[in-house]
Amino acid sequence: MKRMGKITGVLLAVALAVLCCPLSGCHRDTPADKSFRFRLPADPQQLDPQVSTDRSSMTVTAALFEGLTRLDNEGRAVPAAADWTVSADGLIYTFTLKESLWSNGEPVTAADFAFGIRRAVQPSTRSTLAVQLYDIAGAEEVNAGAADLSALQVEARDERTLVITLKEPNASFPEKAAATPFLPCNEAIFESTGGRYGMEKEYVLCNGPFYLKRWSHGEYLVIERQEGYHDRESILPAAVRYVVGAESDPLTALSEGNLDAAELPPELADAARQEKLQLIPLQDTIRYLFFNNGEKALAQTAVRQALCGALEWGSLRGLAVEGGLTPAEGFAAPEAVIAGAQTYRTADNACLYASDSGARGRLAGGLSAAGLTAMPSLTVLCADDEFSQNVTRYILQSWQRNLSLYFTMKPLPEAELEARVRVGNYQIALCPSQAGGLTALEAFGEFHSASSSNLARFSDPDYDALYTAARTGSVTRETLEALEQKLMELCPSVPLYFQTRYFALPERVSGMVIHPFGGGSFGSEIDFRAAGKRD
Numbered sequence: 001m002k003r004m005g006k007i008t009g010v011l012l013a014v015a016l017a018v019l020c021c022p023l024s025g026c027h028r029d030t031p032a033d034k035s036f037r038f039r040l041p042a043d044p045q046q047l048d049p050q051v052s053t054d055r056s057s058m059t060v061t062a063a064l065f066e067g068l069t070r071l072d073n074e075g076r077a078v079p080a081a082a083d084w085t086v087s088a089d090g091l092i093y094t095f096t097l098k099e100s101l102w103s104n105g106e107p108v109t110a111a112d113f114a115f116g117i118r119r120a121v122q123p124s125t126r127s128t129l130a131v132q133l134y135d136i137a138g139a140e141e142v143n144a145g146a147a148d149l150s151a152l153q154v155e156a157r158d159e160r161t162l163v164i165t166l167k168e169p170n171a172s173f174p175e176k177a178a179a180t181p182f183l184p185c186n187e188a189i190f191e192s193t194g195g196r197y198g199m200e201k202e203y204v205l206c207n208g209p210f211y212l213k214r215w216s217h218g219e220y221l222v223i224e225r226q227e228g229y230h231d232r233e234s235i236l237p238a239a240v241r242y243v244v245g246a247e248s249d250p251l252t253a254l255s256e257g258n259l260d261a262a263e264l265p266p267e268l269a270d271a272a273r274q275e276k277l278q279l280i281p282l283q284d285t286i287r288y289l290f291f292n293n294g295e296k297a298l299a300q301t302a303v304r305q306a307l308c309g310a311l312e313w314g315s316l317r318g319l320a321v322e323g324g325l326t327p328a329e330g331f332a333a334p335e336a337v338i339a340g341a342q343t344y345r346t347a348d349n350a351c352l353y354a355s356d357s358g359a360r361g362r363l364a365g366g367l368s369a370a371g372l373t374a375m376p377s378l379t380v381l382c383a384d385d386e387f388s389q390n391v392t393r394y395i396l397q398s399w400q401r402n403l404s405l406y407f408t409m410k411p412l413p414e415a416e417l418e419a420r421v422r423v424g425n426y427q428i429a430l431c432p433s434q435a436g437g438l439t440a441l442e443a444f445g446e447f448h449s450a451s452s453s454n455l456a457r458f459s460d461p462d463y464d465a466l467y468t469a470a471r472t473g474s475v476t477r478e479t480l481e482a483l484e485q486k487l488m489e490l491c492p493s494v495p496l497y498f499q500t501r502y503f504a505l506p507e508r509v510s511g512m513v514i515h516p517f518g519g520g521s522f523g524s525e526i527d528f529r530a531a532g533k534r535d
Contacts, residue, residue: 031510031533032532033238034236035237035240036260037259038240038242038526039242039243039245039247039250040243041246043217046198047060047199048197050120050183051125051127051128052180053129055518058180059526060221062208062522062523063240063528064210068162069175070178070522077178082162083096090166090169091166093166093177094162095113095161102205102228103226103228109159110156110158111159111187112187112207113156113182115186116185117136117154118149122142122149123142123144129179129180130143132182133181133182136164136165136167137166138153139152168472178521179523186205209226209229209529210223210226213239221242225239247259250264254506257506261512262504264503264504266499266501266502277506279502279504280504280505281500282502282514283335283498283500283501284335284434284435286333286432286433287431287432288431288493289430289494290455290493291307291456291492292424292426292427293456294457297367297372297375298427299370301460302362302366303363303366303367305366305491306362306363307494309359310398311353311494312355323387325497326498327352327496328497329350330349330351331484331487332444333443333498336439336440338439344477345440359402375403377408378408379407379408379428381412381426381427381429381430384411389411421433424455432499436453436518438516438517441475448467448468449464458490462486508533508535509531510534512530513528514527
């Protein structure tokens, strides 16, 4: 299964000479040197690669900065700002920087990359991204405050040579080095901003294919192609304009040329085809029945297992087909990979829950372990569309019939629903969720007790230990399947359906790549480096 949609078409500029008739003149239509328009869900909080985690910031940061490596369209690491070699024992990576300039005309140096990494791991930075650097020897100890910064094994040997020593061999380290905390930061410029780095246009210094031309907070940002970028000739767009805020009518905006890419609700897919828009499907979303494990009863594994086992799965899966969804086969969406382009989800590792005739006994045992004599009355949140409400009603009826439990349904606008689940303001919720990364390991990591994306507020020491062992060791299909089986057993929440999202592009746009999972390690879900547009 392909991991992303790629729109094919002419990517290179028209050749220098076009035979012209002297009477009619010469018309030259090239896809290169065009401007593009996209929407951001919100104003970027801060264009600082070492700390920014909101989607808008990461989308723009991915265009303004370039790391030592970047991921190709199949998710494999390729040289970006540097080439690299690896020692025979797999521990020492030596990166040789290409000649490139910052947007102020200064050369990008190895010291800039070393400073960026040091900033990310220093406890005073309080970066939630520091964990992505823990493969580096000393990084975890420095970040925990257990060692001085000098213990971090990152060395700028000269202006163009950066040496990074790992705590143990990891063949996937070049892919990890594409992540944002590895991006460079000019120390002198950073210190000169007085704590305002990345917050205004004048406090953003870029080494990537584009630089920040304008930033009107809450309204728009404009980025333009950077002349000092080492691979400038491969960058087709002249400029990109990001408009802040959701688009009320994306189909019309795309059809009339006011946007060059946008996500569409599935119900608009047929209308988009009629408008001759290009559609890119992404199977990267799971609609979960989330249990808030912070609730006293739901903290008990047996209670969660009882609620899951009491569902009438045959009918629920029938509802999925009627709604144009796919019954979920586990905790990793179909687009998730093991590494590179190696898809994780197969027919052989499909994980499906089944109805459990012993659900009443499990419920009684779980409530007793929680010190409860009866199940509390809970509220189930769902989106206010017809399909979500029908599914939720069926779930509530299953619990009434099979467990004699009477819960309340509360429909909400989808944005409000997702916001409440994100902050933990719910008891049970039927809500879609995307993993924050491309790999199955990252999907399973969202149920680790320390994960900021742990929407279920789930905590289990055995699962944490199993996940940590998988993250720090060699990631194989077998280790991932063992992790998923553990999740199935502990039932922190219930994956119900796999959802397909759609991105749409006008017919005249070519060369644009859309990544699943909001971009994950790519940093942005839209890669327009090779994007062209015909007039």
